[in-house]
Amino acid sequence: MGLFNISCKKATYLVSKKEEGKLNWIESIQLRSHMTICSLCRLFEQQSKFISKHAKHVDTDATLSEPQKIKLIKTLEEIEQ
Template sequence: MDPIKKIAYNCRQATYLIEKQQISSITLKEKIELKIHLMGCSICKLFQQQSMLINKMASKHFADQHKHISLDTQFKEDLQQKINDRLHKN
């Protein structure tokens, strides 16, 4: 396979670069490869769009998921008792 075709066809490598680029930097050569790939690959373009959406959703998910959870009263009372016991020992 000629090198351009290899780049154009390798979606595994392209999606890898898409991920790396969002967190860190990629080399100039990698940037060019990715650009060439994305010009011809609408599937990976969609992947990129969805990948960015997922990162945004992840932040929201982490912030919201356990917003209202709390420890049960019994556990708190027992824990308070343990703390009190240790404070008295000293």
């Protein structure tokens, strides 16, 4: 890939980096260039912004009951297999 032709994988990485305010000028141009042609990455950026916006309102003091913890662990173990 050329300097301005980046993969969707790199574009999604740059979207996340952009949300943290850490893009340099080359990365910014690369991302803008990619976004003009890739509707899926534009959708990813919209979804990422939505999640970030709503994650700020999550109760950080929330706790899980023991049955919820066990269910979560079981689900994660099933995913790993």
